[in-house]
Amino acid sequence: MKLPTITHIRAYSMGGAAAKIHGQGGGDYHDQGKDHWIDNHIATPMSKYKEYEQSRQSFGLNVLGTLVVEVEASDGTTGFAISTAGTIGCFIVEHHLSRFVEGKRVDQIKLIHDQMLNSTLFYSGGGGVVINTISAVDLALWDLYGKVVKLPVYKLLGGAVRDEIHFYATGARPDLAQKMGFIGGKLPTHWSSAFGDEGIEKDIATLADMRERVGDKFWLMFDCWMSQDVNYATKLAHAAAPYKLKWMEECFPPNQIESYRELKKNMPKGMLMTTGEHTGTLEGFKELSDAGVDILQPDVGWCGGVTSLCEIAAIAKSRGQLVVPHGSSVYSHHAVITFTNTPFSEMLMTAPKADHVRPQFDPVLLDEPVPHDGIITAEELDKPGFGVELNRSCPLERPFEH
Ligand SMILES: C[C@H](O)[C@H](O)[C@@H](O)[C@@H](O)C(=O)O
Numbered sequence: 072m073k074l075p076t077i078t079h080i081r082a083y084s085m086g087g088a089a090a091k092i093h094g095q096g097g098g099d100y101h102d103q104g105k106d107h108w109i110d111n112h113i114a115t116p117m118s119k120y121k122e123y124e125q126s127r128q129s130f131g132l133n134v135l136g137t138l139v140v141e142v143e144a145s146d147g148t149t150g151f152a153i154s155t156a157g158t159i160g161c162f163i164v165e166h167h168l169s170r171f172v173e174g175k176r177v178d179q180i181k182l183i184h185d186q187m188l189n190s191t192l193f194y195s196g197g198g199g200v201v202i203n204t205i206s207a208v209d210l211a212l213w214d215l216y217g218k219v220v221k222l223p224v225y226k227l228l229g230g231a232v233r234d235e236i237h238f239y240a241t242g243a244r245p246d247l248a249q250k251m252g253f254i255g256g257k258l259p260t261h262w263s264s265a266f267g268d269e270g271i272e273k274d275i276a277t278l279a280d281m282r283e284r285v286g287d288k289f290w291l292m293f294d295c296w297m298s299q300d301v302n303y304a305t306k307l308a309h310a311a312a313p314y315k316l317k318w319m320e321e322c323f324p325p326n327q328i329e330s331y332r333e334l335k336k337n338m339p340k341g342m343l344m345t346t347g348e349h350t351g352t353l354e355g356f357k358e359l360s361d362a363g364v365d366i367l368q369p370d371v372g373w374c375g376g377v378t379s380l381c382e383i384a385a386i387a388k389s390r391g392q393l394v395v396p397h398g399s400s401v402y403s404h405h406a407v408i409t410f411t412n413t414p415f416s417e418m419l420m421t422a423p424k425a426d427h428v429r430p431q432f433d434p435v436l437l438d439e440p441v442p443h444d445g446i447i448t449a450e451e452l453d454k455p456g457f458g459v460e461l462n463r464s465c466p467l468e469r470p471f472e473h
């Protein structure tokens with residue numbers, strides 16, 4: 072089969088500080104409207120500042136906005152993907168990365184990936200918005216390739232190793248998630264080292280209440296979003312053990328490898344330590360794996376795309392560790408269903424009260440699949456590419472053209 076070449080790459084943004092319309096959700100799923108659980112006194116490294124304690128949007132968590140990357144082939148087929156990079160990402164795609172994409176064949180994804188990574192090293196530092204942007208291009212290329220050869224991405228990656236993906240839910244209401252058929256509920260912590268022992272008491276009270284509601288078998292986890300120090304995390308883990316907390320997630324910033332190593336030694340035996348959603352390089356994941364992280368949690372839109380996610384999964388596999396990507400919808404589903412060390416996955420509840428299942432990247436992806444009874448089947452993923460289309464009625468802007 073003679074494969075077409077890529078003739079155009081285009082970048083659009085939605086939301087974020089540069090946009091007129093906010094609270095749309097989308098690729099930057101923290102860019103939600105008012106009274107949303109995801110912006111209600113969640114503990115962060117900024118919690119120590121009174122003015123930034125209540126809301127993560129107040130310190131700019133939704134400042135970037137959604138990046139949409141669209142690629143077009145010489146046969147007219149288009150592919151696209153999204154991530155969290157907004158207008159900055161549009162600039163990088165149009166004025167820098169486009170030169171590595173246009174003119175290549177649709178199957179030259181790994182070559183393009185390596186050129187994007189190496190050509191941006193002088194300003195990416197190996198992570199952050201540059202890697203988010205590269206991830207969106209990589210995902211768009213996989214989508215285009217699948218749509219050209221009329222195969223789902225998971226089949227391009229070697230096929231499913233299981234018939235279904237089972238999900239835990241992240242949100243304020245694990246008790247409701249249990250009723251929806253999820254296998255567990257991950258609670259954001261609302262307090263942190265900045266609040267001392269009182270913070271531990273308050274989050275433990277929430278955990279105890281949830282354990283009462285869900286019974287003994289349902290998984291409960293804490294997501295600590297980089298807000299702790301080793302001593303606080305150690306005390307919280309031991310206080311949580313009687314309530315069968317399954318894991319402590321992202322207690323520290325991504326580069327505090329020694330803190331993770333220390334916490335792993337201090338934690339109650341059997342409790343898992345997880346992290347990775349804000350790490351953007353293979354080297355970073357290797358260091359976390361070396362530090363004893365039990366579950367690596369890359370975000371496929373923030374770690375280098377599917378191409379990088381497959382390499383990260385191999386790092387975990389080489390040590391008998393799991394890779395359970397941070398919630399990233401179809402972009403993660405198509406990869407994890409081909410991974411033997413991903414026994415379950417994450418569904419981020421973006422409904423404002425976490426009381427029903429809303430597509431994570433709503434409203435940007437048309438036909439975005441969601442778990443039913445906590446499950447998505449391989450069959451539901453059986454559509455070309457990532458199986459979704461761009462909702463062109465969204466307020467998308469193309470700020471730069473190359
Ligand atoms: C719920 C957490 O605070 C974050 O908002 C979430 O995006 C992430 O940490 C997660 O693991 O889902």
Ligand SMILES: [Mg+2]
Pocket residue numbers: 294296320321348397
């Ligand atoms: Mg997390």
